[in-house]
Amino acid sequence: xxxxxxxxxxxxxxxxxxxxxxxxxxxxxxxxxxxxxxxxxxxxxxxxxxxxxxxxxxxxxxxxxxxxxxxxxxxxxxxxxxxxxxxxxxxxxxxxxxxxxxxxxxxxxxxxxxxxxxxxxxxxxxxxxxxxxxxxxxxxxxxxxxxxxxxxxxxxxxxxxxxxxxxxxxxxxxxxxxxxxxxxxxxxxxxxxxxxxxxxxxxxxxxxxxxxxxxxxxxxxxxxxxxxxxxxxxxxxxxxxxxxxxxxxxxxxxxxxxxxxxxxxxxxxxxxxxxxxxxxxxxxxxxxxxxxxxxxxxxxxxxxxxxxxxxxxxxxxxxxxxxxxxxxxxxxxxxxxxxxxxxxxxxxxxxxxxxxxxxxxxxxxxxxxxxxxxxxxxxxxxxxxxxxxxxxxxxxxxxxxxxxxxxxxxxxxxxxxxxxxxxxxxxxxxxxxxxxxxxxxxxxxxxxxxxxxxxxxxxxxxxxxxxxxxxxxxxxxxxxxxxxxxxxxxxxxxxxxxxxxxxxxxxxxxxxxxxxxxxxxxxxxxxxxxxxxxxxxxxxxxxxxxxxxxxxxxxxxxxxxx
RNA sequence: GCCCCCGUAGCUCAGCGGAUAGAGCACUGGCCUCCGGAGCCAGGGGCGCAGGUUCGAGUCCUGCCGGGGGUACCA
Numbered sequence: 001x002x003x004x005x006x007x008x009x010x011x012x013x014x015x016x017x018x019x020x021x022x023x024x025x026x027x028x029x030x031x032x033x034x035x036x037x038x039x040x041x042x043x044x045x046x047x048x049x050x051x052x053x054x055x056x057x058x059x060x061x062x063x064x065x066x067x068x069x070x071x072x073x074x075x076x077x078x079x080x081x082x083x084x085x086x087x088x089x090x091x092x093x094x095x096x097x098x099x100x101x102x103x104x105x106x107x108x109x110x111x112x113x114x115x116x117x118x119x120x121x122x123x124x125x126x127x128x129x130x131x132x133x134x135x136x137x138x139x140x141x142x143x144x145x146x147x148x149x150x151x152x153x154x155x156x157x158x159x160x161x162x163x164x165x166x167x168x169x170x171x172x173x174x175x176x177x178x179x180x181x182x183x184x185x186x187x188x189x190x191x192x193x194x195x196x197x198x199x200x201x202x203x204x205x206x207x208x209x210x211x212x213x214x215x216x217x218x219x220x221x222x223x224x225x226x227x228x229x230x231x232x233x234x235x236x237x238x239x240x241x242x243x244x245x246x247x248x249x250x251x252x253x254x255x256x257x258x259x260x261x262x263x264x265x266x267x268x269x270x271x272x273x274x275x276x277x278x279x280x281x282x283x284x285x286x287x288x289x290x291x292x293x294x295x296x297x298x299x300x301x302x303x304x305x306x307x308x309x310x311x312x313x314x315x316x317x318x319x320x321x322x323x324x325x326x327x328x329x330x331x332x333x334x335x336x337x338x339x340x341x342x343x344x345x346x347x348x349x350x351x352x353x354x355x356x357x358x359x360x361x362x363x364x365x366x367x368x369x370x371x372x373x374x375x376x377x378x379x380x381x382x383x384x385x386x387x388x389x390x391x392x393x394x395x396x397x398x399x400x401x402x403x404x405x406x407x408x409x410x411x412x413x414x415x416x417x418x419x420x421x422x423x424x425x426x427x428x429x430x431x432x433x434x435x436x437x438x439x440x441x442x443x444x445x446x447x448x449x450x451x452x453x454x455x456x457x458x459x460x461x462x463x464x465x466x467x468x469x470x471x472x473x474x475x476x477x478x479x480x481x482x483x484x485x486x487x488x489x490x491x492x493x494x495x496x497x498x499x500x501x502x503x504x505x506x507x508x509x510x511x512x513x514x515x516x517x518x519x520x521x522x523x524x525x526x527x528x529x530x531x532x533x534x535x536x537x538x539x540x541x542x543x544x545x546x547x548x549x550x551x552x553x554x555x556x557x558x559x560x561x562x
Numbered sequence: 563g564c565c566c567c568c569g570u571a572g573c574u575c576a577g578c579g580g581a582u583a584g585a586g587c588a589c590u591g592g593c594c595u596c597c598g599g600a601g602c603c604a605g606g607g608g609c610g611c612a613g614g615u616u617c618g619a620g621u622c623c624u625g626c627c628g629g630g631g632g633u634a635c636c637a
Contacts, residue, residue: 036580036581036582036583037582040581044580049580082581083581085617086580129637171637174636196636285635286635287635296565297565299633301635302634303635309635311635311636312636338631339632339637340565340566343566366568367630367631369630407574408574408576409575411567411568412575413567413629415574431600432586432601434600439597439600444597445597446597447597486578489578490578498576498585509602511597511601512601512603515597516597517597552598
């Protein structure tokens with residue numbers, strides 16, 4: 001609202017002054033920003049700079065003209081022309097006080113905005129092969145995908161979360177053979193994990209569980225039937241494990257979409273044939289190829305191998321058709337950066353198939369490098385040398401793990417040192433913001449204990465909130481909706497964790513400078529409402545990123561053994 | 563070679579084309595008769611290099627240098 005109000009003032013001034021400025025057309029895009037320097041007010045606009053450049057007049061003069069034409073508003077305390085020609089708006093305190101009413105009125109919904117317009121968007125994430133436990137790298141995708149989905153919901157999109165289950169390709173077959181080997185060994189038979197198969201201890205345990213559940217009956221099956229059975233049993237159990245791990249992170253999916261469904265229904269081959277009809281697929285050396293060089297790829301890529309098996313890419317094309325066919329307006333893929341090569345291909349295919357490539361967004365996450373005690377831990381699913389996400393959660397806890405994975409831009413590679421995050425966990429910003437929340441809860445408890453009852457906001461004189469730290473906190477609280485919109489538009493959940501830290505810092509500063517519960521009843525009432533609003537914003541924002549907002553935290557044990 | 567990401571404070575990272583570039587950690591010095599000191603305040607230090615676009619560039623474009631990742635009829 002705030003931005004819109006200021007923008008409309010500027011717009012009216014522009015219309016009014018159009019003739020005087022000799023401006024043929026109004027600038028189509030007006031914008032205001034929050035200046036970095038406090039002295040520059042709450043909002044600043046650069047229109048005068050743009051208009052000045054366009055009509056060849058000194059921007060400061062233009063700014064002066066515009067200011068003369070600005071409509072009066074009792075929400076604006078001061079308007080100034082500054083620097084090269086910025087117009088700075090300082091909001092009246094009344095405006096800031098008003099935000100507390102807004103927070104109270106909207107409650108849990110405060111911060112929600114509508115930039116999505118109810119668009120149906122599907123976020124597909126994790127989608128790790130169900131051949132073993134999730135590891136830390138996939139953890140980043142899990143957390144970012146889930147937080148982004150929540151963020152988009154808060155921004156007015158209708159969101160569905162989906163996990164694509166690779167249960168039909170080469171890896172699934174290798175997995176089945178690996179499980180088979182361990183299963184046979186379990187019954188004393190000679191067997192070996194195939195070349196390129198899954199060597200990890202996980203498969204041994206999994207085979208043992210299957211052997212316990214099904215006994216020897218799988219032994220007698222013909223090979224092909226046995227492999228089918230073991231693949232199905234193995235994948236089902238892996239998915240259960242994956243689901244359990246994700247549940248610890250608070251992540252759930254609306255849909256688990258199996259690749260086998262695309263294969264069994266013949267839709268992968270259908271998709272390939274469609275590409276052929278559009279003239280971008282051809283046969284060569286017994287395989288079917290996609291002309292990805294048309295889309296900037298350095299070479300064409302195989303869709304169907306000469307063995308008759310489809311590649312991941314072929315399934316991806318069929319899968320995308322399926323997604324759009326289900327009526328989503330927008331698809332968001334959360335992929336690891338190691339898959340970036342597939343992006344051009346797939347969006348090329350989308351274009352050929354008549355979809356708007358803009359409607360399929362790819363968010364590439366740079367990789368997570370895991371460290372333990374300063375030493376990098378090399379991970380390989382094949383050899384089974386890896387730290388699972390479960391182990392990480394055991395050591396660090398879901399809140400700290402989740403928050404840490406959300407503090408950085410997805411464009412940045414992330415070094416995650418387990419020892420550092422767990423041993424220095426008190427320095428983790430997640431505790432900083434949770435502490436702010438708990439502190440506020442504690443104040444509210446204290447007030448109640450003192451017999452102070454919060455009056456309805458309508459009966460509280462908010463005008464007593466005039467301290468710099470009070471106003472600063474109010475500004476942070478007021479900014480929540482626009483921060484949600486920005487983070488959603490940028491598809492950047494880390495923008496939100498940053499914001500939460502700003503609110504927490506704003507609160508801590510306020511707390512240090514201002515005592516809430518005092519003899520002054522009016523001031524106490526106003527400050528209680530301010531604190532409650534800050535708590536509400538922290539809680540709502542933490543809910544979006546999926547981190548808990550505790551009402552109390554365990555006290556540090558000062559007497560810990562030295 | 564080609565493709566993607568990154569290069570900002572001693573370290574880890576933010577930064578919506580705007581004015582005097584911010585946090586955390588680390589370091590130094592302060593702040594509890596009172597609501598939780600897991601806090602607050604103060605201090606030092608920084609946009610890889612070279613061009614270009616723009617009234618204005620950490621931000622956009624080109625080239626170079628450095629780091630990470632990808633580049634299979636693997637996923």
